[in-house]
Amino acid sequence: GAVVSQHPSWVICKSGTSVKIECRSLDFQATTMFWYRQFPKQSLMLMATSNEGSKATYEQGVEKDKFLINHASLTLSTLTVTSAHPEDSSFYICSATDLYGYTFGSGTRLTVV
Amino acid sequence: GENVEQHPSTLSVQEGDSAVIKCTYSDSASNYFPWYKQELGKGPQLIIDIRSNVGEKKDQRIAVTLNKTAKHFSLHITETQPEDSAVYFCAPITGGGNKLTFGTGTQLKVEL
Numbered sequence: 627g628a629v630v631s632q633h634p635s636w637v638i639c640k641s642g643t644s645v646k647i648e649c650r651s652l653d654f655q656a657t658t659m660f661w662y663r664q665f666p667k668q669s670l671m672l673m674a675t676s677n678e679g680s681k682a683t684y685e686q687g688v689e690k691d692k693f694l695i696n697h698a699s700l701t702l703s704t705l706t707v708t709s710a711h712p713e714d715s716s717f718y719i720c721s722a723t724d725l726y727g728y729t730f731g732s733g734t735r736l737t738v739v
Numbered sequence: 740g741e742n743v744e745q746h747p748s749t750l751s752v753q754e755g756d757s758a759v760i761k762c763t764y765s766d767s768a769s770n771y772f773p774w775y776k777q778e779l780g781k782g783p784q785l786i787i788d789i790r791s792n793v794g795e796k797k798d799q800r801i802a803v804t805l806n807k808t809a810k811h812f813s814l815h816i817t818e819t820q821p822e823d824s825a826v827y828f829c830a831p832i833t834g835g836g837n838k839l840t841f842g843t844g845t846q847l848k849v850e851l
Contacts (some may be wrong), residue, residue, distance in 0.1 A: 632782070652837070670830075719783070727785065728839060
């Protein structure tokens with residue numbers, strides 16, 4: 627079946643630094659990739675949608691200058707949290723879709739100290 | 740944004756019993772209705788899905804039923820086992836595009 631690899635699985639960074647999270651579709655080419663954020667005991671909230679070679683579309687209230695998304699190929703999308711602050715601490719999850727459905731990565735636990 | 744609600748928010752059953760979780764959505768154009776299982780610290784895993792041209796789908800102990808007129812669909816788990824304990828999310832496509840909108844989630848606990 628379809629596999630999406632997300633790295634790192636967890637990261638701790640200092641306030642003010644930037645962190646990059648990678649999302650790769652391992653055995654299929656993803657037409658679209660999605661980035662979600664999940665706070666403890668809450669649902670997944672869509673942050674942005676990205677298509678290969680074009681700019682990401684951000685959901686209302688998500689700062690595009692803070693959460694930089696690059697979708698350079700059909701199998702790789704990256705999310706960079708710039709100038710991270712403690713309130714950015716969360717569980718970030720990517721998803722990739724092709725004609726058959728949606729596959730989710732295993733998530734990245736970001737802690738900003 | 741689109742409204743997607745789940746009931747109940749928590750569900751506790753005895754091993755071997757059945758569990759039913761209902762998802763209500765507001766977008767009448769929705770045409771794809773998946774259910775995901777999320778274990779602690781992991782990403783969501785698809786357990787079953789249904790498209791709008793079908794009313795019911797079953798896969799061993801898991802089934803999904805869809806009522807498009809009433810705009811709700813339900814997850815049915817029979818013969819529950821402790822390993823079914825997790826948070827379950829419905830996530831219908833909404834907004835006319837290809838975005839999934841996740842429901843509010845249901846914490847299922849299967850007790851021995």
